[in-house]
Amino acid sequence: MDFVQNFPAVSILLCLFGGIISSGLRGKTARYVNRGLLLVVTFLSLCTLCYTLESGEAFVYVMGKFPAPWGNEIRAGMLEAFMAFFFCIIMLLSLEGGKKKLVEEVEEEKVFLYYVLIDLLLASLLALVYTNDLFTAYVFVEINTIAACGLIMIRQNGRTIEAAARYMIMSLLGSGLLLLGICMLYDLTGHLLMSNIKDQAAMLYASGQYRIPLLVTIALMSVGLAIKSALFPFHAWLPDAYGYSTVSSAAILSSLVSKGYIFLLIKIIYRVIGFEVFYDSRIIDVLFAFGLMGMIFGSVSAIRENDVRRMIAFSSVAQIGYIYMGIGMGTQAGMAASVFHILSHAATKSLLFIAAIGLTDVSGGSRKFIDLTGGAYRNKWAGVAFTVGSLSMVGVPLFSGFISKLLFAQAAVQNGTKMLPALIVLGISTVLNAIYFMKTVIRIYTPVEDSAYESVTFKNMKLYGLTLICFIVLNVFLGVSSQPIVDLIERGLTVFS
Amino acid sequence: MYYIALSVLFPILTGVYLLVRKEIKNRKSLLIQTGIFLVITTVLGVLALCLSGGGILTPFNLTDRLPILFKVDEISILFAVMTMVIFLCAGFFSFIYMEHEEKEKRYYGFYLIVFGILLALCFAGNLITFYLFFELLTLSSMPLVLHTGSREAIMAGLKYLFYSLSGAYMALFGVYFIERYGNTLTFSTGGVISSQAAADNTGILLWIAFLMLIGFGVKAGMFPMHAWLPAAHPVAPAPASAVLSAVIVKAGVLGMVRAVYYIFGVSFLRGTWVQTAWMVLTLITVFMGSMLAYREPVLKKRLAYSTVSQVSYILFGFSVMDAGSVTGGLLHVLCHGAIKAGLFLCAGALIYKTGKTRVEEFRGAGKEMPVLMWCYTILSLGLIGIPPTGGFISKWYLAEGALSSGLSGFSWIGPTVLLVSALLTAGYLLPLAINGFLPGADYDYGSLKKKEPPLLMVIPILVLTLLSVVMGLFPEPLIHYLSLIVEKIL
Numbered sequence: 001m002d003f004v005q006n007f008p009a010v011s012i013l014l015c016l017f018g019g020i021i022s023s024g025l026r027g028k029t030a031r032y033v034n035r036g037l038l039l040v041v042t043f044l045s046l047c048t049l050c051y052t053l054e055s056g057e058a059f060v061y062v063m064g065k066f067p068a069p070w071g072n073e074i075r076a077g078m079l080e081a082f083m084a085f086f087f088c089i090i091m092l093l094s095l096e097g098g099k100k101k102l103v104e105e106v107e108e109e110k111v112f113l114y115y116v117l118i119d120l121l122l123a124s125l126l127a128l129v130y131t132n133d134l135f136t137a138y139v140f141v142e143i144n145t146i147a148a149c150g151l152i153m154i155r156q157n158g159r160t161i162e163a164a165a166r167y168m169i170m171s172l173l174g175s176g177l178l179l180l181g182i183c184m185l186y187d188l189t190g191h192l193l194m195s196n197i198k199d200q201a202a203m204l205y206a207s208g209q210y211r212i213p214l215l216v217t218i219a220l221m222s223v224g225l226a227i228k229s230a231l232f233p234f235h236a237w238l239p240d241a242y243g244y245s246t247v248s249s250a251a252i253l254s255s256l257v258s259k260g261y262i263f264l265l266i267k268i269i270y271r272v273i274g275f276e277v278f279y280d281s282r283i284i285d286v287l288f289a290f291g292l293m294g295m296i297f298g299s300v301s302a303i304r305e306n307d308v309r310r311m312i313a314f315s316s317v318a319q320i321g322y323i324y325m326g327i328g329m330g331t332q333a334g335m336a337a338s339v340f341h342i343l344s345h346a347a348t349k350s351l352l353f354i355a356a357i358g359l360t361d362v363s364g365g366s367r368k369f370i371d372l373t374g375g376a377y378r379n380k381w382a383g384v385a386f387t388v389g390s391l392s393m394v395g396v397p398l399f400s401g402f403i404s405k406l407l408f409a410q411a412a413v414q415n416g417t418k419m420l421p422a423l424i425v426l427g428i429s430t431v432l433n434a435i436y437f438m439k440t441v442i443r444i445y446t447p448v449e450d451s452a453y454e455s456v457t458f459k460n461m462k463l464y465g466l467t468l469i470c471f472i473v474l475n476v477f478l479g480v481s482s483q484p485i486v487d488l489i490e491r492g493l494t495v496f497s
Numbered sequence: 498m499y500y501i502a503l504s505v506l507f508p509i510l511t512g513v514y515l516l517v518r519k520e521i522k523n524r525k526s527l528l529i530q531t532g533i534f535l536v537i538t539t540v541l542g543v544l545a546l547c548l549s550g551g552g553i554l555t556p557f558n559l560t561d562r563l564p565i566l567f568k569v570d571e572i573s574i575l576f577a578v579m580t581m582v583i584f585l586c587a588g589f590f591s592f593i594y595m596e597h598e599e600k601e602k603r604y605y606g607f608y609l610i611v612f613g614i615l616l617a618l619c620f621a622g623n624l625i626t627f628y629l630f631f632e633l634l635t636l637s638s639m640p641l642v643l644h645t646g647s648r649e650a651i652m653a654g655l656k657y658l659f660y661s662l663s664g665a666y667m668a669l670f671g672v673y674f675i676e677r678y679g680n681t682l683t684f685s686t687g688g689v690i691s692s693q694a695a696a697d698n699t700g701i702l703l704w705i706a707f708l709m710l711i712g713f714g715v716k717a718g719m720f721p722m723h724a725w726l727p728a729a730h731p732v733a734p735a736p737a738s739a740v741l742s743a744v745i746v747k748a749g750v751l752g753m754v755r756a757v758y759y760i761f762g763v764s765f766l767r768g769t770w771v772q773t774a775w776m777v778l779t780l781i782t783v784f785m786g787s788m789l790a791y792r793e794p795v796l797k798k799r800l801a802y803s804t805v806s807q808v809s810y811i812l813f814g815f816s817v818m819d820a821g822s823v824t825g826g827l828l829h830v831l832c833h834g835a836i837k838a839g840l841f842l843c844a845g846a847l848i849y850k851t852g853k854t855r856v857e858e859f860r861g862a863g864k865e866m867p868v869l870m871w872c873y874t875i876l877s878l879g880l881i882g883i884p885p886t887g888g889f890i891s892k893w894y895l896a897e898g899a900l901s902s903g904l905s906g907f908s909w910i911g912p913t914v915l916l917v918s919a920l921l922t923a924g925y926l927l928p929l930a931i932n933g934f935l936p937g938a939d940y941d942y943g944s945l946k947k948k949e950p951p952l953l954m955v956i957p958i959l960v961l962t963l964l965s966v967v968m969g970l971f972p973e974p975l976i977h978y979l980s981l982i983v984e985k986i987l
Contacts (some may be wrong), residue, residue, distance in 0.1 A: 006554070231753070294724070394662070396632050396633070396636065397625075397628065397632055398627040399561070399631075405560075406560070406563075409673040410673060410676070410677075412673075413673050413676075413677050423670065427663075427667070427670070430662065430666050431659060431662055431663050431666065434658065434659065434662045435659065438655070438658055439655070442643065442651065442654065442655070446651070447600070447646065448644060480557065480559070481557070481558075482559070483558065483560045483561050486560065
């Protein structure tokens with residue numbers, strides 16, 4: 001066994017221990033520990049990525065030397081390694097971008113708790129990405145939920161407590177359904193390791209036994225994860241949770257936490273149930289339909305919103321809809337498009353959240369559109385970054401959103417029955433996206449005479465500005481040279497199953 | 498070949514530079530800089546046209562199968578030359594006109610960016626490159642519409658944005674499908690749809706062609722997606738309206754030409770319902786635009802409606818797909834470009850000098866500003882299609898092509914509609930000239946003052962007027978050149 005194969009497990013454990021150690025540290029030290037961890041994990045993921053790319057296949061790492069079917073396994077291919085790598089980068093940027101805000105909004109003696117939660121969240125995300133054991137996945141789903149609740153609630157005001165409570169209830173409902181699904185699957189197949197379940201599920205499917213329980217299991221797990229990732233119509237918790245929490249939390253929740261669950265769903269589709277079985281279950285059509293509805297209703301809600309943070313939050317509902325639409329197409333191409341959109345949306349949405357905070361800060365902290373007028377002149381970099389994010393969301397070429405749109409459309413064109421609805425809704429949703437994002441961009445670039453608010457220059461916000469630049473570069477990079485990443489995703493998906 | 502990249506990048510980069518740099522205190526230095534940038538861009542553009550010689554430039558690949566690709570062919574030369582002439586004229590005109598407007602730096606910045614993007618559209622060698630710059634064109638020209646920042650301007654700008662984005666998406670629809678059914682996305686004469694795919698999927702491909710026509714038609718102001726144009730063009734400052742009305746709408750025309758003649762191919766579309774539908778839509782637009790212009794009292798809005806009508810003359814020429822009519826269409830691209838830019842600049846000069854906006858308020862303007870009003874009159878005659886101006890030649894070819902096309906019905910309905918619309922054109926353009934020169938007996942000649950606009954305003958208008966006349970007097974070399982193009986694409 002190569003040395004590199006230890007890295008995934010080590011990263012998860014590092015993060016867990018980081019969380020534990022941080023609970024005894026002061027805020028600042030906890031932050032250093034967290035940044036150190038993030039950098040190390042990024043590096044380890046990169047090594048894993050290079051290793052898997054070189055070997056061209058996934059490897060299985062047995063935890064604690066207990067062989068299957070008793071022991072716990074980790075399985076890492078290039079897709080998993082790349083996801084871990086990407087998640088770390090986005091998390092790092094989101095934390096840096098929201099650092100100043102965090103100091104303002106969170107009481108000083110609680111800052112260390114924030115980093116404890118972040119470390120645990122990262123651990124659970126990595127575990128969701130890497131694990132090959134369904135029950136371990138469930139455990140980390142719960143850790144993820146609790147950490148996310150904490151992240152929402154750590155900024156103490158009435159709205160965040162309400163939002164966290166809502167999030168908790170919806171999320172636990174989701175986990176409950178997932179757990180039920182896992183129990184039933186265990187009952188049906190007698191296994192918890194993904195690869196073993198898949199063999200058994202294929203056998204069950206071939207023999208035609210337990211048709212209905214299998215269907216119910218698939219439905220339970222899909223719906224559970226759909227609730228947790230805020231697929232329409234289960235998105236009611238989302239706008240408050242993303243809208244009122246501190247900005248790093250909002251960015252991380254929208255671009256990473258929900259994506260972790262989606263990644264788990266993709267994993268379940270490919271590695272637990274098996275693609276054919278899942279495809280034949282027709283649940284996939286339900287996901288497709290709700291994805292389409294989400295694309296429209298998310299945008300419609302965003303148009304009606306008068307609060308910029310909540311508007312961005314509602315736009316997430318639409319974007320999650322895109323991802324489910326891709327999954328629902330039931331083709332390899334659709335899945336690849338979805339995975340690419342996970343990346344592209346993560347890069348764009350966190351950029352938008354971070355840029356929006358810069359704009360509201362120079363508008364007296366108000367998030368109403370009327371106060372944001374001319375904001376882009378008062379904080380130039382935030383204005384540019386918000387524009388880039390908006391253009392990417394609308395799907396203008398040269399930005400990452402366009403490539404997602406292109407991939408979705410290409411996948412749709414190859415799909416006979418789902419082609420027309422997918423393309424039409426893509427079109428409608430593009431125009432709807434343009435309505436609210438371009439409206440905001442015009443608003444922030446409308447000059448105002450002698451504004452009451454002060455403007456900031458790059459000198460006063462070096463770190464924030466640099467984060468924005470990194471985000472912009474990331475977006476343009478995904479938009480201009482997407483081919484290697486798309487290739488990687490396609491290779492990763494073949495190795496995945 | 499690298500001149501193509503330079504001529505596209507230079508104006509865009511200098512435009513961005515103007516946008517981001519600090520406010521320039523000294524107005525003169527801003528103007529000198531802008532002037533130099535405009536001239537250099539034009540020189541680079543001319544070099545690109547002369548020296549690239551059919552070479553292909555691929556700066557980068559969007560994805561493996563979608564390269565960004567530039568190429569110079571005859572159509573590019575035609576559109577690029579028109580773009581450069583009009584941008585220079587309107588640019589120098591702005592130097593005086595924009596004196597009293599705010600945010601001049603922003604205006605010139607976006608003006609240069611639009612210039613670069615339009616050149617890129619002319620040089621675009623495949624559908625995805627065209628689409629890319631088509632989207633960017635919408636985004637970068639929107640600030641020109643929004644310039645005054647009034648509520649009306651913002652609403653018009655948003656309208657422009659949504660119409661254009663919907664249109665661009667319909668065009669993108671085509672990209673998705675042609676990537677699947679076509680051999681390549683690169684523009685090639687005669688089309689890129691493989692005959693096998695064309696035979697198997699005729700129905701769906703025809704729908705795609707129709708959608709692309711409607712989509713690109715948004716920019717060209719073709720019915721049923723024309724409503725943004727009369728709202729957006731007049732609210733911009735006059736030189737920007739000139740550019741919008743004379744050149745940017747042509748981006749839509751160029752898109753349709755590329756889609757029909759270089760992607761689907763004439764042989765695929767000729768005689769199908771798509772051609773019929775296209776002809777019907779253009780004729781409706783021709784008539785409706787003229788009617789609306791006739792009823793419109795505000796000068797710049799009237800000119801905008803006139804654009805709706807006149808651009809569909811061009812499109813009608815292309816939709817007939819006959820050698821004569823296509824020649825007429827190409828010629829009218831140039832004529833309408835020069836004439837409409839000239840008319841908008843005249844309107845700008847009138848507004849600049851008098852502060853009035855409605856047509857009936859310009860009584861006696863011809864006595865006060867004879868040179869300007871003479872230009873206006875000659876340009877109007879050109880748009881109506883009276884010899885010896887270029888408009889006559891182009892409309893002659895359009896009508897003749899339609900008559901000889903052998904399409905049942907349209908061969909005579911078309912010319913009739915064009916003729917009626919020409920009468921309406923006379924009806925909405927000439928009253929201003931008549932009232933301007935012959936204000937009537939009750940006009941107070943005592944208060945009359947000479948107030949010819951400054952030279953920098955008059956010269957661009959004179960140049961455009963002269964061009965429209967020269968095209969009418971010596972059309973031979975141009976027609977010869979156009980017939981070569983037509984031979985290739987038909």
